[in-house]
Amino acid sequence: MFADGRGSTEIAKELRVSVRSVQRWRRSWWEAGQDAVRSRGPASRPKLNDRLFAVLEEELAKGPVAHGWPDQRWTLARIKTLIGRRFHKSMTLSGISQMLRRRGWSHQVPARRAVERDEAAVAGWVKEVWPHLEPPGRRSGPGSSSGTRPDSR
Incomplete structure (x- = not known):
């Protein structure tokens, strides 16, 4: 438990790191204090300065x-x-x-639809063509976990 009552698992989830990393950081902090867990900056220099x-x-x-x-x-x-x-x-x-x-860039999506867009054609395509393009779902019957047995294909 940490001083605020949270465990390593909760902290790891919040920081999106492994529980092992949190435990290692905690042990370093106990052994050497705050300087042991201070960031040393990026691991390498950026490719483009x-x-x-x-x-x-x-x-x-x-x-x-x-x-x-x-x-x-x-x-x-x-x-x-x-x-x-x-x-x-x-x-x-x-x-x-x-x-x-x-650097502040983000992926963009068009703010508005194209004037030439034919909504009826798009709706028809989604209803008629798209279902045939999707791969079939998994079979509901029993299978094999072996990659060499026919049931797994």
């Missing part, structure tokens, strides 16, 4: 068409390609997403 990120923002402002894509949608995969071409650095999609979020 402030100057390079400013250049990336300028490139993003030009739009995807200026960089050879056929439409005006920036996707994480396209931004990854741009970073590779422009800075000769490789980043994961989740790393790019986190970097953009930290």
Whole structure:
């Protein structure tokens, strides 16, 4: 129990970390005090520093068409390609997403629907076509947990 009456499990859930991490931090705090659990900053330097990120923002402002894509949608995969071409650095999609979020960027969705949108055609597609595209659900009968037995397929 902590001083506020919460256990390691509650703290771990609130911080979205493992219970083991909370226990390790608590033991470090008991043994060495507050300095033992103070943040030492990020584990590594960012791939794009402030100057390079400013250049990336300028490139993003030009739009995807200026960089050879056929439409005006920036996707994480396209931004990854741009970073590779422009800075000769490789980043994961989740790393790019986190970097953009930290810098105040967010994914956008259209504020309004296209004027050309045909609501009746969309409704018909959702009712008639979409159900055939969804994969079938699991069988309700008994099966096998073995990956090599026919029941598991």
